[in-house]
Amino acid sequence: MDxxxxxxxxxxxxxxxxxxxxxxxxxxxxxxxxxxxxxxxxALQPGETLGLIGESGAGKSTLALALIxxxxxxxxxxEGSMRFRGTELTQLREADYRRxxxxxxxxxxxxxxxxxxxxxxxxxxxxxxxxxxxxxSKWNRREQATALMHSVGIPEPRLRLxxxxxxxSGGMQQRVMIAIALACNPExxxxxxxxxxxxxxxxxxxxxxxxxxxxALNSSAVFVLHDLALGAQVCDRIAxxxxxxxxxxxxxxxxxxxxxxxxxxxxxxxxxELGSRxxxxxxGQVPPLNAMPAGCRFAPRCPKxxxxxxxxxxxxxxxxxxxxxxxxxx
Amino acid sequence: xxxxxxxxxxxxxxxxxxxxxPLLRQRSAMVGLAIIALYVVAAxxxxxxxxxxxxxxxxxxxxxxxSAAHWLGTDSYGQDLYSRLLYGAQxxxxxxxxxxxxxxxxxxxxxxxxxxxxxxxEWVLMRIVDGLLAFPELIxxxxxxxxxxxxTENVVYxxxxxxVGPFARMTRGDVLQVKNQPYIxxxxxxxxxxxAIIWRHVLPNVVSPILVQAGMRVSxxxxxxxxxSFLGIGVVPPTPDWGLMIxxxxxFITMAPWISGVPGVALAILLxxxxxxGDGLRDAFDPTTQKDA
Amino acid sequence: MFQAASAKLAQTLLVLLFVSAASFAxxxxxxxxxxxIMLGSDYSKASYDQLTHELGLDRPVVFQYGNWxxxxxxxxxxxxxxxxxxIFELAVLQALPVTLTLxxxxxxxxxxxxxxxxxxxxxxxxxxVDVLATTLAIGGNAFPSFYLGILLxxxxxxxxxxxxxxxxxAPWEDFWQGLWxxxxxxxTLGAWYVGLIARITRSSLLEVLGQxxxxxxxxxxxxxxxxxxxxxxxxxxxxxxxxxGLQLGGMLRGAVMTEVVFALPGLGMMxxxxxxxxxxxxxxxxxxxxxxxxxxxxxxxxxxYQFLDPRLRRR
Numbered sequence: 001m002d003x004x005x006x007x008x009x010x011x012x013x014x015x016x017x018x019x020x021x022x023x024x025x026x027x028x029x030x031x032x033x034x035x036x037x038x039x040x041x042x043a044l045q046p047g048e049t050l051g052l053i054g055e056s057g058a059g060k061s062t063l064a065l066a067l068i069x070x071x072x073x074x075x076x077x078x079e080g081s082m083r084f085r086g087t088e089l090t091q092l093r094e095a096d097y098r099r100x101x102x103x104x105x106x107x108x109x110x111x112x113x114x115x116x117x118x119x120x121x122x123x124x125x126x127x128x129x130x131x132x133x134x135x136x137s138k139w140n141r142r143e144q145a146t147a148l149m150h151s152v153g154i155p156e157p158r159l160r161l162x163x164x165x166x167x168x169s170g171g172m173q174q175r176v177m178i179a180i181a182l183a184c185n186p187e188x189x190x191x192x193x194x195x196x197x198x199x200x201x202x203x204x205x206x207x208x209x210x211x212x213x214x215x216a217l218n219s220s221a222v223f224v225l226h227d228l229a230l231g232a233q234v235c236d237r238i239a240x241x242x243x244x245x246x247x248x249x250x251x252x253x254x255x256x257x258x259x260x261x262x263x264x265x266x267x268x269x270x271x272x273e274l275g276s277r278x279x280x281x282x283x284g285q286v287p288p289l290n291a292m293p294a295g296c297r298f299a300p301r302c303p304k305x306x307x308x309x310x311x312x313x314x315x316x317x318x319x320x321x322x323x324x325x326x327x328x329x330x
Numbered sequence: 331x332x333x334x335x336x337x338x339x340x341x342x343x344x345x346x347x348x349x350x351x352p353l354l355r356q357r358s359a360m361v362g363l364a365i366i367a368l369y370v371v372a373a374x375x376x377x378x379x380x381x382x383x384x385x386x387x388x389x390x391x392x393x394x395x396x397s398a399a400h401w402l403g404t405d406s407y408g409q410d411l412y413s414r415l416l417y418g419a420q421x422x423x424x425x426x427x428x429x430x431x432x433x434x435x436x437x438x439x440x441x442x443x444x445x446x447x448x449x450x451x452e453w454v455l456m457r458i459v460d461g462l463l464a465f466p467e468l469i470x471x472x473x474x475x476x477x478x479x480x481x482t483e484n485v486v487y488x489x490x491x492x493x494v495g496p497f498a499r500m501t502r503g504d505v506l507q508v509k510n511q512p513y514i515x516x517x518x519x520x521x522x523x524x525x526a527i528i529w530r531h532v533l534p535n536v537v538s539p540i541l542v543q544a545g546m547r548v549s550x551x552x553x554x555x556x557x558x559s560f561l562g563i564g565v566v567p568p569t570p571d572w573g574l575m576i577x578x579x580x581x582f583i584t585m586a587p588w589i590s591g592v593p594g595v596a597l598a599i600l601l602x603x604x605x606x607x608g609d610g611l612r613d614a615f616d617p618t619t620q621k622d623a
Numbered sequence: 624m625f626q627a628a629s630a631k632l633a634q635t636l637l638v639l640l641f642v643s644a645a646s647f648a649x650x651x652x653x654x655x656x657x658x659x660i661m662l663g664s665d666y667s668k669a670s671y672d673q674l675t676h677e678l679g680l681d682r683p684v685v686f687q688y689g690n691w692x693x694x695x696x697x698x699x700x701x702x703x704x705x706x707x708x709x710i711f712e713l714a715v716l717q718a719l720p721v722t723l724t725l726x727x728x729x730x731x732x733x734x735x736x737x738x739x740x741x742x743x744x745x746x747x748x749x750x751x752v753d754v755l756a757t758t759l760a761i762g763g764n765a766f767p768s769f770y771l772g773i774l775l776x777x778x779x780x781x782x783x784x785x786x787x788x789x790x791x792x793a794p795w796e797d798f799w800q801g802l803w804x805x806x807x808x809x810x811t812l813g814a815w816y817v818g819l820i821a822r823i824t825r826s827s828l829l830e831v832l833g834q835x836x837x838x839x840x841x842x843x844x845x846x847x848x849x850x851x852x853x854x855x856x857x858x859x860x861x862x863x864x865x866x867x868g869l870q871l872g873g874m875l876r877g878a879v880m881t882e883v884v885f886a887l888p889g890l891g892m893m894x895x896x897x898x899x900x901x902x903x904x905x906x907x908x909x910x911x912x913x914x915x916x917x918x919x920x921x922x923x924x925x926x927x928y929q930f931l932d933p934r935l936r937r938r
Contacts, residue, residue, distance in 0.1 A: 068842055102843030109842075114835040118934055119857045129843045164933040180843065358761075461641030468876035469894065469913045476898045476906050477652045553767055557880055560769050561895050576770055583777045594770040605765040 019086065021046045021220050022067075022188060027080035029059075029066055029244075034289035036062050038244045038297070039080070041316060041323070044237075046187070049214065049221045051231030051252065053267070054241035057286050060224040061110075063241075064190045067222070068107050069097040084188065103133040106181035108210070110193040112173035116165035122149075122176045123161030129183045148179040153209055171202040175209070182213055189214055189221040196226075207234060228267045232256035240264045243286055243297040245313075250322025260324045262302045296326070304328045359610020365603035373420040382410035384417040384570040393586045405578060405589045407568070414570040415596055421571050422600065425486055426552040432490035434544050437497025442536075444498070445505025446528065456502065462495035471554055475563045482565045485558060489551055500543060504536040542611050549604035556597055572597045635922055642914035643695065646907050647688050653903040700908050705900060714893060714908045719916075721791055722889035726878055728802075728809040730867075733816035738863075740817070741824025742851065748829065756821060764818030768877040772811040772884035779807060789886045808885045815877045816870075823866045827859040834858075861931045868924035871917060 022044040029037040037059050044050050052060045065071045067082065069089065082089040084105070089097070101107075109115035116125060126148055127141040136144060142161065149157035152175040165173055174194065181189060191210060195203040211234060214221045225231045231238050232252040239249040240263065248261040259265045266282035284301035287293060293300055299309035308327055316323040372379060381401065388408035395403045402412040444455040462470070474488035508514065509532070517527050556573030558564030565571045567578075572593035579589030675681050682690075694700070700710040737760075744756035780788035786807045794801030831837065832855055840854045841847075879891030886892070894909035896902075929935050 070838060070841055098844045098846060100844070101841070102845075107839075107842040109835060109839055111835060115839040117836040117840065117854055117858070119932070120854075128840075128845065132844055166934045177839075180839075457637065457641060460638050461645050464638050464642045464918055465645075465910065465914050466872035466875040466917055468872075468879055469910060472879075472894060472898055473649050473906065473910050476901075476903060477649060477654070479654070549765065554876070556767060557769060557876065560880070561883055561899075563895065563898050573769075576773065580773060583773065584781055587777065590770075590773055594767070594773070598766050598770060601765040601767060602762055605761055609761070 020044055020083075021048075021085060022222075023081075023083040024067075025081045025083075027066075027082055028078070029062060029071065030077040030079070031075075031289075035292060036076075036244050036289060037066070038292075039313075040244075040246050042239060042246065042249070044188070044220050044222065046220055047218050048237065049211070049223065049235040051235035051238045052222055052224045052241060053226065053228050053231045053238055055226060055286065057243075058241040059244040060226075060241050061192050062244075064107065064192050064222065064224050067188075068101055068105050068190060069094075070101075072097075099133065102129040102180075102186075103184045104186050105188045105190065106184075106186035108174075108177050108181045108189070108191040108194045111197045112177040113165065113170060113197070115177060116173060118165055121162050121164055122168065123163075125165075126176065126180050126183060129180065133184045144183075145179075148183055149176070151213065152176075152179045152182075153205075154179075170198055171206065174198060174206055178206075178210060178213065182217065185217050185219070187219050189219055190224070191221060192224045193226065194223070228256065228264070240267065243292065245297055245325065246316075246323070247298065247326070248322065248324045249316075250324075254320075254322065260319070260322065260329050261298075261326050262304050263298050266301075356610065358606045359613075362603040362606030362608075362610065365599060366607060369419050369600055369603075370423065372416050373423045376413075376416040376420045380410075380413035380416050382413045384409060384414045385568040386410070387568075393582065393589075395586070395588065402592050403586070403588045405575065405586075406582060409568070409570075411575075411588065411592050414575060415572075415592055417570040418572045418575065418593060419596065419600075421482070421565070421569065422552050422555065422597070425482065425489070425555045426548045429486045429489035429551045429555070430493060430544050430547050432486065433493025433547075434497055434540065436490065437494040438501045438536075438540060440494065440498040441501025441503075442505060442528075442532075445502040445509065446532070452502075455498075459495050459498045459502075462492075463499060467492045467550070468554060468557065471558060472561075472563055475558060480563065480566050482569060485555055485564050488558075489554055492554070493547060493551070496547075497540065497543070500540060501536060504539060505532060508532050508535045545611055546604075546608035549601050549608060552597075552604070553601060631922070631925070635918060638918055639915065642918065643692055643911060644688065646911040646914065647691055649910060650903055650907045651684070653906075654901075695911065701904050703902060703905055705902055710905055710908050713905070714890070714912050718888060718890045718893045719912065720793070721887055722878055722882070722891065724794060725805065725808055725812060725881065725887060725889060726874065728805055729812035729816060729874075729878075732809055732813035733820050736813070737817040737820030738824050738856075741821040742828060742856070744821065744825040745828040745832065746851065748825075753825075757825070760818040760821040760825075762818065763814045764822070766814065767880075768811055768815050769880040769884050771814055772808070772881055775807050775811055776884070791887045791889075808881045808887060811884070812874070812877045812881045816867075816874060819866060819870055819873075820863065823863055824859060827862045828855055831855050831858045861928065864924060864927055864931060868921060871920055875913065875917070 020043040022042065024040055024042040027037060027040045028035060040063060042050070052063065054060050062071065066076075066078070067084075067089070069092070072078070072094075078090045080090070084100070092100075116122065123142065123145050126145040127136075130136045130141045130144055145161060146157045149160060154160055154172060154175050160168070160172075165176070168176065174197075178194070181191075189210075194210060195206050198206060207230075210221070221235075223231065223235055225234075228238070228240070232255065235252050237250065238252040238255045239246050240255070240261065241247070242263050248255060248259065248264045255264065256268070259268055263282070270281055282301055287297065287300065293310065294313075295311045296302070296305070296309045296314050299305040302309065304326075306328070314325045314327045316325045317329060319329070386409065388404070390408065391400065391404050392406050392408040393404065394400060397403070400410045400412065402410075402415060404410060405414075440455055440459065444452040444459075465473075470492040471488045474491050475484060478484040478488060514527060514531055517531060555564060556571065556576070559571045559573030560577045562577065565574060567574060575593040576590045576597075579586070579591070579593075582589050672681075680687065698711050700714065702708065703710055703713065706713075740756050740760070744753045744760075747753055776788045779785050787804050788807065790804060792801040792804045794805070828851075832851070837850060837854055840850050845854070875891075878889065879895065881887070882889040882891040883895055890909055890913060894906055894913075897905035897909060
């Protein structure tokens with residue numbers, strides 16, 4: 001029993017079409033007067049992975065939540081368009097959106113300990129989307145949940161089915177989160193800093209696991225990360241966010257190797273590399289939400305800023321497959 | 331309904347709500363305070379504001395409704411309800427505060443001793459407190475009244491005894507917490523005398539939450555006091571006590587509803603006002619409840 | 624877990640011991656001379672001494688206490704001077720069920736009304752629904768229950784005549800009659816509890832709904848009603864039960880008042896009448912029984928914590 005979403009009849013399933021799985025155009029999100037996301041443009045092909053990189057407060061998590069439909073009017077105001085498989089998400093009815101969540105679009109939370117309900121067993125929580133979206137019987141749900149737990153590398157899954165979240169380690173909990181997000185074989189997986197809350201030693205494992213599962217399902221994924229290098233390593237494309245705007249976007253090796261936007265360059269030089277002697281932080285701070293500068297939001301901290309930067313927001317210039325939002329690219 | 335649920339979706343929500351709710355709380359607490367102030371004024375100036383002697387009987391004028399002579403009517407003995415109301419406020423507030431104060435002092439003393447001395451003293455004292463706390467307050471108060479006999483003074487003692495338990499337990503808990511703080515140890519190492527440590531470090535930190543509790547307890551004290559009097563186990567007639575008045579008015583509920591009605595409304599309003607103030611105080615002192623915005 | 628349980632049991636027994644000692648001390652402190660009362664007006668010193676010896680009142684206090692305790696545990700609680708009724712029968716077989724029935728019904732009413740009210744107030748917080756609900760809750764909690772009882776009697780019993788105003792009919796003898804007679808008292812006692820439950824539900828739910836696991840449930844596609852009532856409320860149960868347990872004293876206070884106002888022959892009525900009649904032996908039985916009840920319920924509430932919050936279970 002698959003979900004019955006109102007799909008665009010011209011959607012990507014037509015053979016040979018290059019219709020993106022996810023297409024975000026001029027998408028803005030406002031909370032009251034504050035413009036949290038400003039004119040975001042993204043496209044994601046089926047099977048592609050995108051890394052959303054930026055520092056805290058850049059709006060990456062907000063974008064992820066908006067994509068899965070957990071930020072909607074009247075709490076916030078949305079402008080622009082988000083299309084998933086051709087369906088306009090901003091206009092979607094809540095009931096229809098619900099059929100997508102946990103089903104065709106999955107979300108992995110950063111803090112697995114907090115994202116698991118302490119009063120229910122992990123088996124019950126994994127089985128929830130199985131029941132809601134796939135309508136599996138109780139026995140089937142247990143079997144499927146066991147299989148899912150096995151696929152995310154949880155040892156002795158049958159025993160663990162009836163365990164409560166607090167009885168598992170942080171790494172196990174995150175694996176459970178992954179299992180829940182992947183339960184209905186989503187076409188789009190959103191992962192919000194999936195390894196930030198884990199020990200360094202497990203981070204690589206979990207990252208590998210997610211990538212492996214995503215590839216196995218042929219799904220697309222959006223990874224929200226704050227680490228540029230990790231993003232480049234793990235994703236096909238990278239989009240760098242600053243203060244609610246996408247400042248640079250493109251294939252990850254190219255963006256990492258030769259960043260064009262001053263902010264991306266700054267991010268790269270913030271990281272300590274082998275052989276480098278100095279750490280070069282980006283001066284200044286992200287402006288508060290209610291005091292965003294007109295024009296380019298990065299201008300106050302940009303070494304290249306000129307007058308025009310404070311007046312007009314730079315348009316995204318496309319250059320060999322990349323987009324950069326800056327007046328002074330060289 | 332979905333719009334209300336959306337609040338959970340925003341990563342840092344509650345910015346607008348944070349403004350509205352504390353205002354609401356503050357306002358209601360202020361309203362409570364204003365009402366209580368009114369009662370205090372009535373109580374303090376009762377002798378001047380009253381029109382009659384509250385215990386003066388005038389059987390000829392009994393069971394009358396509000397009139398020029400008796401502003402709020404009379405009861406079955408012809409006593410003036412308005413005057414009895416005012417003196418009733420006086421009595422309620424006095425008993426309320428006195429019993430709480432007494433219970434506070436005794437309870438804090440026991441809690442301090444238990445917490446500071448530790449060892450066997452603490453064990454014995456706390457078991458006694460446990461025993462006290464094992465009974466519901468009203469039952470305890472009733473038992474004490476049975477032993478002590480009726481009357482206003484005894485009501486104060488009985489209630490005070492019932493309050494010793496909660497205060498003692500609270501104080502001891504706070505003392506234990508404070509005792510283990512680094513600054514106590516620092517003071518000890520510096521050679522400050524034990525008495526000075528208690529006076530200057532332990533007491534101030536223990537006293538403020540206790541005082542907030544005490545404030546909230548006054549409403550319970552007044553409720554218990556009027557309850558006991560209502561049952562006939564509190565003050566003795568003809569003392570002007572709201573509980574007593576309500577009880578006396580029961581039999582006349584159809585023909586003279588004001589006899590129970592007037593003191594009842596007065597009591598209800600005072601208790602609500604005390605509760606509002608107590609809530610406000612509690613929220614003001616407890617930063618975690620700010621989350622409820 | 625076994626260790627924790629036995630430690631708890633030992634502690635409870637100790638408290639029970641103190642409860643009994645306090646009850647015994649109460650009787651000893653009570654004014655009046657039991658021997659003199661029993662003998663009546665005219666008696667000689669010899670008969671006084673003889674009765675004193677028979678009753679064991681010339682033995683050391685500790686001994687008397689032991690005797691009394693033994694009697695108590697055996698169910699021999701003495702006989703009422705006034706009604707010549709066996710006190711154990713009176714207290715446990717007649718009065719206790721009445722009080723328990725009243726309490727249970729009131730709690731039920733309070734939960735049925737209070738929880739949805741609290742939920743609504745939380746979901747529509749700061750709206751007029753919330754303000755109204757919170758105001759009613761504070762009002763209900765603060766309003767003196769005996770006065771509320773009188774008002775209800777006046778309005779619904781006398782004026783409108785919808786409900787009987789006095790007397791108790793046991794629901795196990797005549798269900799509907801019993802329920803009908805208990806309606807006004809249960810509403811009176813329930814009013815106090817409703818306020819409490821509504822407020823706790825509201826504040827707990829607000830806190831719970833802000834938790835990441837609620838967002839995670841929504842991210843799985845769970846509908847709003849389920850997120851609130853299954854995922855949310857499940858976590859509210861714990862603070863709710865805690866508060867209900869903590870406020871048992873208030874509940875009993877309300878029960879005493881309600882019983883007297885509506886003339887229900889429960890424990891509250893029994894103790895009140897006994898105090899007024901200076902029948903200390905009955906008062907003592909009442910104290911002991913309420914103390915026991917209190918301790919038992921607190922223990923029961925403690926046990927439910929483990930059941931409600933999996934994090935407290937020790938595996």
